[in-house]
Amino acid sequence: AQTVTQSQPEMSVQEAETVTLSCTYDTSESNYYLFWYKQPPSRQMILVIRQEAYKQQNATENRFSVNFQKAAKSFSLKISDSQLGDTAMYFCAFMTPPEYGNKLVFGAGTILRVKS
Amino acid sequence: DGGITQSPKYLFRKEGQNVTLSCEQNLNHDAMYWYRQDPGQGLRLIYYSQIVNDFQKGDIAEGYSVSREKKESFPLTVTSAQKNPTAFYLCASSPPYRPKTPLARDRGSPSSGNTIYFGEGSWLTVV
Numbered sequence: 075a076q077t078v079t080q081s082q083p084e085m086s087v088q089e090a091e092t093v094t095l096s097c098t099y100d101t102s103e104s105n106y107y108l109f110w111y112k113q114p115p116s117r118q119m120i121l122v123i124r125q126e127a128y129k130q131q132n133a134t135e136n137r138f139s140v141n142f143q144k145a146a147k148s149f150s151l152k153i154s155d156s157q158l159g160d161t162a163m164y165f166c167a168f169m170t171p172p173e174y175g176n177k178l179v180f181g182a183g184t185i186l187r188v189k190s
Numbered sequence: 191d192g193g194i195t196q197s198p199k200y201l202f203r204k205e206g207q208n209v210t211l212s213c214e215q216n217l218n219h220d221a222m223y224w225y226r227q228d229p230g231q232g233l234r235l236i237y238y239s240q241i242v243n244d245f246q247k248g249d250i251a252e253g254y255s256v257s258r259e260k261k262e263s264f265p266l267t268v269t270s271a272q273k274n275p276t277a278f279y280l281c282a283s284s285p286p287y288r289p290k291t292p293l294a295r296d297r298g299s300p301s302s303g304n305t306i307y308f309g310e311g312s313w314l315t316v317v
Contacts, residue, residue, distance in 0.1 A: 109305075117227075117278060119308035165232060169306070175240060176221055176284055177248070178306050180232040 076101045078168050080181035087156045088189055094141075095151045095184050097166030103127075107169040108142070108149045109178070114162040122164070125149065156188045193217065194309035196281050202317045203268065203275060211266045211312045213281030221284040222264035223306065226250060226277045233280060239264055268314060276316050281309040 235248030253272025
């Protein structure tokens with residue numbers, strides 16, 4: 075079974091600084107997808123970034139980037155130039171292969187607070 | 191606009207009552223999902239459906255039921271058998287799934303249907 079672990083329940087960062095959220099996962103598959111979702115107080119789930127396991131290059135989306143270490147099964151999210159609007163719960167998620175239903179397995183989440 | 195619509199936003203259930211949460215999508219997505227989120231916790235999968243007229247249990251299906259009679263719709267019924275239904279419920283969908291060919295798999299090329307999009311959620315409270 076696939077599992078996702080986020081070891082940081084809460085984190086804080088000053089506005090304009092950089093913060094890294096940790097995520098590890100466990101799977102025996104070789105081809106899969108990893109995601110970071112953001113959930114602000116509105117509870118809307120917003121896709122932040124996606125990484126295909128077959129790609130060695132780390133995904134980036136503007137101020138968001140990942141450090142994907144496949145051998146270590148690690149998938150951390152780096153947020154640069156943090157903004158107050160980045161305050162949210164962040165979930166790391168693993169997508170099971172299609173033969174197992176293309177399901178998302180979520181970690182428990184990390185609450186990020188950006189302080190002015 | 192294309193998207194996933196959940197209704198109602200807020201719902202109150204009396205003890206012993208069945209209630210149904212609606213989820214509609216106009217994205218032409220094949221797969222649809224229902225997740226439950228309890229306060230301060232991650233999302234847990236209740237049911238999912240990869241095609242019309244077919245669905246599978248997720249990790250916490252007991253006390254819930256679903257149907258998938260139309261591609262656009264995936265309603266979730268919270269039955270009286272669900273003893274602790276108070277939670278936030280999220281519906282999601284995913285683009286058409288195309289299985290990898292052996293050659294594609296060897297090349298490591300991605301399959302379709304590899305991103306999941308969420309609705310805005312429904313709050314269910316037992317009164």
